[in-house]
Amino acid sequence: MNIVNVINLDRRTDRLYSICQQSKWQGFAIKFWEGIEETPVHKGVCMAHKRIVRHAKERGLDRVIIAEDDLIMSGDGSWDYYIQQMPPVFDLYMGMIYTGEVVNNRIVNGFSGTTLYTVHENFYGKFLEVPDERHIDRALGRDCQKNNYIVPDQYVCYQSGGYSDNGKQICYYDEMMRGKKFYGREMIP
Structure with missing residues (x-):
């Protein structure tokens, strides 16, 4: 079974409700992980993502699926499409990215966005080498040329708008979605 490991801060009950609705709608199982609050904020984010990968490595899982609690699936059947x-071969398989260059479904020049992604067991070690002080997506994105980072030909998710615990401000992502194909959704021109 494909379990989605979701990072959530206890106080973000709005996001807890939303991700549960996404799970019910799309038909995926969830395991919740408490977010880690650190200063600077991106340090806690990095540590929370690495904790899940470390757990998967210790248990000998062949892959682990991770999502942030502001995940919104793009349309009916988008979870099934993602799976x-x-x-069969990848280091990271991303449900979407906001920035970065993609050629033939391979991310070749940086990326941002860890809204939904899968880490293959062969990449656990490299993933865990990212220093806690780094932005996890930016740090991983720096090594796109050396690693096999893949996206589906249509993105399957995006981040909900609203208050960002990471950015400490209200964020909306429509501008970053322009011109990208999302499964089950009209392209934003």
Whole structure:
């Protein structure tokens, strides 16, 4: 079974409700992980993501699926599409990215966005080497040329707008979605 490991801060009950609705709608199981609050904020984010990967490595899982609690699936069947499009060989398989260059479904020049992604067991060690003080997505994105980071031909999710615990401000992501294909959704021109 494909369990989605979701990072959530206890006080963000709005996001807890939202991700549970996404799970029910799309038909995926969830395991919740308490977010880690550190200063600077991105340090806690990095530590929370690494904790899940470390757990998967210790248990010998062949892959681990991670999501942040502001995940919104893009349309009916987008979860199934994500799973069906997952290649047999990859280091990271991303449900979407906001920035970065993609050629033939491979991320070749940086990326931002860890809204939904899968880490293959062969990449656990490299993932865990990212220093806690780094932004996890930016740090991983720096090594796109050396690693096999894949996206589906249509993105399957995006981040809900609203208050960002990471950025400490209200954020909306429509501008970053322009021109990208999302499964089950019209492209924003």
